[in-house]
Amino acid sequence: MILFLAGTSDAKELALLLFKEGYELIASVVTENAANELKQVQIPVRVGRMNEEKFERYVIEQRIEVMIDASHPFAEELSRTAMKVAKKVSIPYIRYERESKSYDHRLVTYVNHYEEAAELAAQKKGVIFLTTGSKTLQIFTEQLLNLPNTRLIARMLPRKDNMEKCEALGLPQKNIVAIQGPFTKEFNKALFKQYGVTLMITKESGKEGAVDEKLEAALELNIETIMIKRPKMKYETMFHTFEDVLNHVRTLRKKGGNDEWILKRSLNQ
Structure with missing residues (x-):
């Protein structure tokens, strides 16, 4: 059994490829919306966050043999926990991460963390368009x-908990863009024009994270961008x-000396 930590748009594609190849797997996601997308392609899924203790117990109870971490590049806490648990229970840990991409432009400034981005934005002032999600909203x-x-x-997913967080932090409704992507360059440009944006803050999530569409829209409108670098993980x-x-994964199965290892589901099912 493979435990597949899914946290990106391309993670679903990888999970589906493994599933179609016949591997028995269960995907782990944080939200019901992500779970529903995987259920639509018949992939078993569990929902919710787990601390290290619950994570280890789940891996043991489900007899997980391999862990594939396809979580978001900025979900460093989850990745650290996953690696630690995999090591404790002696199972292979595989990290899939979309390629990083560097943007070299006079209007793009790189920073190392959210706090640095907020401090720089405070110096620049103006109309600031935040696309980093709700988790770190309080920092900004x-x-x-x-x-x-x-x-x-602030642009974020249209979830009840996100709206409650915005209210608790005092962010006015008129300053919330509650919508789910992906977004085209043209759509981003329209939003930037609508709000008169002078500064955009985003994360270096890679091409699949729709950074290109946001950045190209900003650059065409001569809008400055603060880009938060990915966490440095080993x-x-x-x-x-x-x-x-x-x-x-195929190599791991061969090393196990048994074709049935992590290949228990019939391709005819």
Whole structure:
């Protein structure tokens, strides 16, 4: 059994490839919406966050033999926990991560963490369009919400808990863009024009994370961008392509000396 940690748009594609090849797997996601997308392609799924203790217990109870971590590049806490649990129970850990991409432009400034992005934005002021999600929203509201000559616009998923968080942090409804992507360059440009954006804040999530569409829209409108770099993580086994992940899983099965190992589901099912 493979435990597949799914946290990106391309993770679903990789999970489906493994499933179609006959591997028995269960996907682990945080939200019901992500779970529903996987259920539509018949992939078993569990929903919710797990601390280290619950994570280890789940791996043992489900007799997990391989862990594939395809979580978001910025979900470093989950990846650290996953690696630690895999090591404790002595199972292979495989990291899939979309390729990183560098954007070299005079209007793009790189920073190392969210706090640095908020501090820089506070210096620049203006109409700030935040596309980093709700998890770190408080870092930005604390720095920017009541700053003179500054308006903070936050785009995030249209979930009840997100709206409740915005209310608790004092972010006005008129400054919330509650919508689910992916978004085209043209759609981003329309939003930027609508709100009169002067600064955009985003994460270096890679091409599949729709960074290109946001950045190209901003640059065409001469809007500055603050780009938050990916967390620096050390993975023992990491791949950037689906085929490399599939080949490695095949190799693990051969090393096990048993074709039934992590290949228990009939392809005819």
